[in-house]
Amino acid sequence: MTTHYLVLSALLFAIGGVGVLLRRNAIVVFMCVELMLNACNLAFVTFARQHGNLDGQLIAFFVMVVAAAEVVIGLAIIVMIFRTRRSASVDNANLLKY
């Protein structure tokens, strides 16, 4: 079973990664990052059971806390840029280049 869970987590991670590359709405991009973090958590929990120690679950718990903080900051930044540009598209922000 462990392998199944891991493959699932790998798939979710990869889908999240692709989503970051494909979506232009900053909020959706950020959701994809969250999906990646969730995939990580699944791997942690799976490994925790595999090894029979609690570290994995513990890390997953910490990741949730960290992710929550990150979400707050991230959404604040996105709101900030939306206010200025009236657009949440990440492609709009490309004054800095070359």
Next chain:
Amino acid sequence: MQSPAEIVSHAGGVTGVSWLMIALPLFGAAVLLLGGRRTNAWGHFFGVAMSLGAFAVAVVTFVELLGLQPEQRRRDIGLFEFIPGMVDLGMLIDPLSISFALLITGVGSLIHIYSVGYMSHDRDRRRFFAYLNLFVAAMLLLVLSDNYIGLFIGWEGVGLASYLLIGFWQHKPSAATAAQKAFIVNRVGDFGLLIGIFTIWTTFGSLAFADLTHEVAGQASEGTLTAIGLLLLLGACGKSAQLPLQSWLLDAMEGPTPVSALIHAATMVTAGVYLVVRSGAFFEAAPTAQLVVTIVGVATLLAGAIIGCAKDDIKKGLAGSTMSQIGYMMLGAGLGPAGYAFAIGHLITHGFFKANMFLGAGSVMHAMNDEVDMRRYGALFPVMKITAVTFIVGYLAIIGFPLLSGYYTKEGIIETAMHHNQILGWLAVLGAGLTGFYMSRMVFMTFFGKKRWADDAHPHESPAVMTWPLIILAIGSIGLGAFLVLGNRFMNFLSPAVGLPQPADMPEPHVFGVGTAALATLALVAAGAAFAWFRYGAAEVPAVAPRASFLTTFARRDLYGDALNEALLMRPGQWLTRIAVFFDNRGVDGLVNGLAAGIGGTSGRLRRVQTGFVRSYALSILFGAAAVVGALLYVGNI
């Protein structure tokens, strides 16, 4: 790296602050150059003060050194380690370096003082003093460094200062050209020196003088030592205007006269002699290199004398004479420990009387509206007595008039050379005779005979700020030689640094220093002087140089030195450059330009990858991650 030589740990004292010797003039240069016009009002005094300060430190250091036992008169002062174990900068205070330091700061200070008067009408006087200070600092670094790196830095520093000072009057095209010439010719020598230093480093693994003792040098093969010696000699030839790199010195007289006195007579041009003496360990172990040194010395002393005979420009005449006298020193330096003391002694006395004469010449020029042609002088003795008397003292010293400075030191070189090798000795005697002729010619044409002044010339004595240095230098020209040579005082003083000669190498001492060679020299000098009197003292001197014999033309044209350079170096050089340029354009340049264009193009293209879209960046991260994972799996053989 603990040096094998005994290092006396210094427990404070003045030697602890002897770095001030270099630091003070350097500070002066920095203040004057960075301070800009704000320092115009007091800059020259500041420069003089810095130079005098360095002199004071040198004197105190010297006195302290004298207070020690002779074998302890050697102090290594580590200033700082640059690359640990590889490049350290430090100062070596020993009899040899302190002698130089005293000469440089002493004569240098006098010339600084003189320049206050001489340059008083120049708008850029501050800049001039900045360069002078820079020169003094670099020269002191050259002689006080305890390794070849520091020496080389100082060497380049004096080269730079010399370049700046020769070209000081940039508005004169001749000055600019002369400065460039000096710079380029010196590059040839510096190249040799640099390769020499590299060779020393690869052979012995150290560049500190303390590590490069006679024993250490003896371990290398003679071929290597000869190569090192010849390479160092090439460097010395460049800086000291020895054949075949002599041609820049005469042109260098385009610089202001104090520069000629300080740099191109008293101090910088003697750096080559210092280098040869300092590197004695290599030369003494390589007789071939030593022989070449003596040959170069003799050839130059004759060439310089011949040039001096034909010049009508007073400064160029003196420049020829400088070449010639440095030839003597080089000859002495090539004779091993027996000659070192005389070479350095002559260097010091020469520093005095030649500076004296240059400054005298400057004083004359000052009086004659910057006229340099001796054919326009004559009968200046009554008008400017102090200048004339001091000049004549210098003159008597240089021709070796008995009991004056030059007599003792030059005679020492000639006799040691005679003892070493008869041919060298007699050629040196011949050179002395020529000296007697051309120097007398100079004095007679300038101070005696009839007035041949330009119509608007109103000669007058120079101000006290210029004459006092002359007087002090003249006193040195009189007494210094006897002080140094009698009783081998200087030789004994120097011996901890350069070693004592074998008794067999020494000529027999004479009562009052009169031997066969000396008698011959005196006779020839007298003949030369007499001949000069008949030609230029008693007879009428034409105001325009007459057409002359082949020999005179030969001498007037600097022995065709420039033509020779042109034929031997410039033409082939130009061919070489043309070929090189061809290949350069086609091959190297193509390569370099191609490379540059390639890098630039790559850069431009890579730059476009940075599209500004955050999603592209994320893509690159994902690709990178995949690549790193793949690579690690590949490396891990999975």
Next chain:
Amino acid sequence: MGETITFWVLAVVSVAAALGLVFSRKAVYSALMLGVVMLSLAVLYAVQDAPFLAAVQIIVYTGAVMMLFLFVLMLVGVDSADSLVETIRGQRFWAIVAGLGFGLLLALAVGNVAFSPAAGMGRAVSGRDGNVPALAEEIFTRHVFAFEVTSALLITAALGAMVLAHRERVRPKATQRDLARTRFAGPQPSPLPGPGTYALHNAIDMPALLPDGTVAVTSINRVLARHEMEEGYAPTDPEKAALIKQVLEKDAARDAAPVEGDKPIQVKDALQDEGELRDEGEPQAGTTSRKENAPQEEDGK
């Protein structure tokens, strides 16, 4: 067996939901899809002997984080349908290539490992009162420092949200009364421009400003500008005056040499003018947003 069934059901659901997150056009749908994934994962946690995490996943992630997402989505505007037309050349292709490659690499890597049967959480929680106390003990002993440091993270988050989102009033909030008074007694009876137009004024003689504060050349009214210049009512702002003058001169030059009849000024020309007038290195916010608008319009059909 029960676990296998649960897994396969939830695996399919979560992968489908994840794909839906990536490919649904509306951001709200994406958010809901993410919620589905999170709930599925919560169940999977529970199945894998992690009841505490399952609860936290639902409470914190689905309950708090997702709500925050939705909240911001509402703030930004739920109807801002995200265009699926790719604007960066090659991005979609390479993204899918890289994603597939990376996903395959990961899946193959973890799929190829031969695991021994899972040890299960029995040993870890034995001797303690179940999962939650065991976790608590871990958190407050071995990992207490990490736990404490996360507080810094939370404070930072709060502070950050304050900095970026909280606007302090410079002057007291206008009451209904104040508003009415300004509306009727003030100098401007007409309504102010709506949001998103970047205009500080709505008078026709005032050129519009771009987001970076420079004048939008296209918005200069030629007729009025010419009139102003002729009558000597140039704007007081010297920069604007210079710009207007420049535009007029350019017009004059064009009028002087008419090509194929009297050509009206077209947007394209004006854009070029703008490019010339601006500093090359300056960011061109205006043009960027214009470029961006094109596909969206296309998409809106």
Next chain:
Amino acid sequence: MNGGTIEAPTIEYALLAPMLLIFGAAVVGVLVEAFAPRYLRKSIHVPLTLLALAGGFLLTILQAVREGVPTTPAAMGAVAVDGPALFIWGIILVLAFVSTLLINDDEQFVAQAAAVPGSSDEEAAVRHGYAQTEVYPLLLFSVGGMLLFPAANDLLVMFVALEVMSLPLYLLCGLARRRRLLSQEASVKYFLLGSFSSAFFLYGMALVYGYAGSIDLRAISSALGTVAGQDILLYVGVALLGVGLLFKIGAAPFQAWKPDVYQGAPTAITALMASTVLVAAFGAVLRVFWVALGNLDWDWRPVMWGVAILTMVVGAIVAITQTEIKRMLAYSSIAHAGFLLTGVIATGGPEQNQEALSAILFYLVAYGFATVGGFAVVTMVRDAGGEAGHLSRWAGLGKRAPLLAGIFAFFLLAFAGIPLTSGFFGKYAVFSAAVAADALPLVVVGVVASAIAAFFYVRVIVLMFFSEPAADGPSIAMPTVGTSAVVALAAAATVVLGVFPEPVLNLADQAASALFIR
């Protein structure tokens, strides 16, 4: 069993004092934000921040001097305060102190971040002299994270520290006073890419945990070779961990964020990021790759070779065509990350490790100071619209402000690694360590890249001193006390490290000789 009692954890407060002081000061800073009146805030924050940083530095020194270097991890094995960590703490605290002086400048930060750029709200905020004083506690939180990051003894703490360090930076990047569009864009980009990369770090962590069954660095190290049949987990995990870490140091191909973020962020924050973050991230890289994965070096080293070469080459080459000064410095920072990676590659056995480690530590000091100084100069060259970033505006600066241009030229020479500047010894030490570790080809690439890099540094110098100044060239802002102190300090450090490197070299050597707790 009585499950209700938990044995209280032991935490070595003395060992962790510098970090705790910083976090404590940050919390106090938040309270100041909450309770102090607006007009007082800045005058409380600045001394508070500076005192906290200086106090942290003093505590670090005290720790190193009085109690020596501990050999066991602290706080229940979460934090390893060892020799290199103490040295890195010292660097970070000093550089953060210097950067704070720069941040102190009024002109750097937005009056009110929530106000839309160019709006009347913003105007009003500026008129009322508002200032976003939250910058200071955010800075302190970030510095606390930086201290924890290289000292983390397990991956969880490292991950948390990474976030503690990064989150405030994401915010700070968006707070520039001028060119706010660029600044906000930098913030968004940094945030999205940063969280993207930390997801990779986390997944790598998960896989390594799956392999070793623990996240303790030492446990991972001892698990290497004992776990059979699961190497693939380890390799993929290590690679992904590496991605997260390499992103933070800006190694290619994860460098894309650096130029954009460095350009857009307020220059004072750029200075902070370019110096302290790099230091902290390198500390973490060294710890992970030496403590946990030291026995795997035959496997990760070739990959690191590739990354180092790519980083040096990309950094040096792309910098050539840059026209923006901050962007150019960002690429230069990328190239320097590459040079430092050669040092990381040079770690090996204990003796080799000491040499490489001390080389890296010295390099970080040297580069940190030069870079803070360089950015400080950038803040002083201003146009009407803020800093004059475009290189063409710098033409002839040497004639307008010879001293400033001279100092900047000096920093550039230090970047280029010219002898008698600090950069020379840094490069020399790192490259010689790499040569000793048989990485000669890498050093050759490094030297070539340095040569290319020297080209664009010198190009700027030539531009400043040998070009005619533009008629309407930028003005040189009258520096505040803080800014001039930063410039003077950085210049002095660059000179002293270039001329008398001995003491710092010895110190770095001493710190390195204690090695990481393994």
